[in-house]
Amino acid sequence: QVQLKESGPGLVQPSRTLSLTCTVSGFSLTSYGVSWVRQPPGKGLEWIAAIWSGGSTDYNSALKSRLSISRDTSKSQVLLKMNSLQTEDTAMYFCARRATTGYFDYWGQGVMVTVSS
Amino acid sequence: EIVLTQSPTTTAASPGEKVTITCLASSSVSNMYWYQQKSGASPKLLIYSTSSLASGVPDRFSGSGSGTSYSLTINTMEAEDAATYYCQQWSSNPDTFGAGTKLELK
Numbered sequence: 001q002v003q004l005k006e007s008g009p010g011l012v013q014p015s016r017t018l019s020l021t022c023t024v025s026g027f028s029l030t031s032y033g034v035s036w037v038r039q040p041p042g043k044g045l046e047w048i049a050a051i052w053s054g055g056s057t058d059y060n061s062a063l064k065s066r067l068s069i070s071r072d073t074s075k076s077q078v079l080l081k082m083n084s085l086q087t088e089d090t091a092m093y094f095c096a097r098r099a100t101t102g103y104f105d106y107w108g109q110g111v112m113v114t115v116s117s
Numbered sequence: 118e119i120v121l122t123q124s125p126t127t128t129a130a131s132p133g134e135k136v137t138i139t140c141l142a143s144s145s146v147s148n149m150y151w152y153q154q155k156s157g158a159s160p161k162l163l164i165y166s167t168s169s170l171a172s173g174v175p176d177r178f179s180g181s182g183s184g185t186s187y188s189l190t191i192n193t194m195e196a197e198d199a200a201t202y203y204c205q206q207w208s209s210n211p212d213t214f215g216a217g218t219k220l221e222l223k
Contacts, residue, residue, distance in 0.1 A: 044203065044214055044215070045203055045205075045217075047211055047214070050212075058210060058211070059211075060211045099165070101166060102148065102150070102165075102207035103162055104150075104160070104205075105162050105171070107159040107160055107161070108159065109159055110159055
């Protein structure tokens with residue numbers, strides 16, 4: 001069955017770089033795109049970045065200068081790096097599979113990231 | 118960036134009651150998607166391509182709309198429907214979500 005699982009550090013210091021990994025199973029990264037979506041505590045959802053089945057990438061323009069998304073198809077992993085972290089980056093970070101017609105049909109459980117010294 | 122405005126922000130319904138949530142887009146979009154998120158859980162796809170029910174979603178849920186106005190309807194409220202609901206568009210990059218509608222059980 002389709003599964004996505006996020007992993008990463010729970011706590012990151014301000015100005016440091018965050019590295020998150022999404023490990024997928026039940027589908028191929030060369031057949032489906034994967035996006036990262038975040039949710040600050042008590043707030044709504046914000047799309048961050050996407051990597052498509054062909055390997056091309058898209059970023060939220062508000063965060064683009066700080067983001068890098070990549071994948072390792074041999075490990076079925078999607079990697080997200082975000083630099084210059086600030087307290088407002090504190091959020092639950094989800095990875096989600098994107099169906100060919102645009103919606104997110106499967107989501108990971110999320111990983112909570114707190115930015116604090 | 119297309120802004121999605123959901124209304125109401127919060128609402129409450131009694132079991133059996135009909136609920137309608139509206140999502141207005143700042144520019145025309147070709148499709149709308151709807152998600153349900155319960156407390157402490159990840160979002161779950163409810164409706165795709167404006168009106169298609171995702172797998173396993175009860176048929177008391179329905180979606181409609183076009184252009185800049187879309188809606189999600191729960192025909193008869195059940196206790197398990199208490200959650201926050203989000204609309205999402207992908208017609209224009211970047212993807213954007215509505216701010217959410219919290220639905221409570223009365």
